Amino acid sequence: MQSGPLLSLIVPFYNAANYFAQLLHSIEVQLTEAIQVVLICDGATDGSLELAQRHIGTSAIPQSYLLLSQQNSGVSVARNQGIKHATGEYIGFIDADDLLLPGYISQLLSVIQQHKPDLIELGYKGFKETFDLTHAKPRYLHRNAGWLLKNKAITEVYKASRWFPWLRVYRRKMAPDFQFPAGIAFCEDLMSMPSLYEAAQHIYHLRLPLYGYRVHSASASFNVKVQHQQQLQSFFNEVQLKNSYPALPELLRHILLLHLAHLLYKLQLNNKNQQSFPDQLAQQLKTLIYQFWWSPHFSVRKKLNLAFAPFFFRWERIKSG
Structure with missing residues (x-):
């Protein structure tokens, strides 16, 4: 019998109040007791921390949340704090201005329970406003769903060069020392994610659009x-x-x-x-x-x-x- 959460979702946030409530709602409507949500406030000054506190206070499963706070140290340090405090068998990452699309949690839990892969990759949709999601094109790392041949899958990932942390979920035991490079605020994913592929032996592609990636001018890619x-x-x-x-x-x-x-x-x-x-x-x-x-x-x-x-x-x- 599972004694703790199967999946810990790491969510760093810094001055994300404009979008944070939408993300928290998209988590809450899918939340189960098999999930741990680790929220890390990275020195936010815009009321995001208070928003997170209120959200947890009204949650149907408040014990599924862990709220941490630190001085502003950057997304890498915040994610590393989340990993340190996570208790799930698997770890995934979410950005505070994005959204979980329907089926994200249920589909991931199903794959974890049935197959227990080292690494799970999933599909996503890019959007600016939520109404864009209806017609947004799903994007995937691979053409095939299910189990992948490791060498072929890894070559495809390197070729696509999509290293977003939220695009995959990994088994903690596979990479117990995995960390993001502290002090790096741009391309920290490219500098760290390849190590998960070095460690992985069994890769599963969940070929469904389960994550909503918000594209806007405030994101790190534009600054x-x-x-x-x-x-x-x-x-x-x-x-x-x-x-x-x-x-x-x-x-x-x-x-x-x-x-x-x-x-x-x-x-x-x-x-x-x-x-x-x-x-x-x-x-x-x-x-x-x-x-x-x-x-x-x-x-x-x-x-x-x-x-x-x-x-x-x-x-x-x-x-x-």
Whole structure:
């Protein structure tokens, strides 16, 4: 007989009051005693903490919630606190401005109880407003549902380069020391999620759109600081030198490096204060493309962007000017 929760859902929040109530409601209407919801207030100053307290006070199962509070330390530290205090056999992650779609909890519990995989991947819908969800296109990591061949599945994940923490649920015993990199606020998922795939032996794809991912201008993807670019550049260098993920198969390392390189390129393009493409980065990208030009897992268009980054950078500046 299950003595504790089967699944702990880690929900960090910081100044999320505009959307947080919608998320909490989407959790509450699906909540069962097999679920633990770990809410971590990351120094919020907008009333989000009080909103969470009121929600728990009116919940039909208040004992399913654990509310933690910390000084503002970033999403990685908040998630790590959630993992530390979680008691579920499985752990999943939710962002405070998103939504659980119908069936999220029941479908995950069904897979956990019937199959007990190391890693469960699920589908999602992107949206701006809730009414968009009705017609939003479901998105998946794989074409096939159910059990996946590990090597094929992992290659597909690296190729898609979708490392959102909320896109998968993992078995705690598989990766008892899993953590997010402290002090990283951009691409912390890309720097940590691959380790779950290194550890996983049995991967199950729940091919249903169960998560609602809200796209808006306040999200981290639209607010990249110079410090974040520098952190990403450092991670790129560490992967290239094999200091990060030293056991990663070469094919997967190539794919990861190509995606990191293209992200670094896009960040330069998106920085309107940047007047010219950095010479050192341009040479680094060109060398990488010459080395991996024949990789079948990366588009020719993106390879050309990287090989001739200064030219495309100037072209974009002329076009936007």
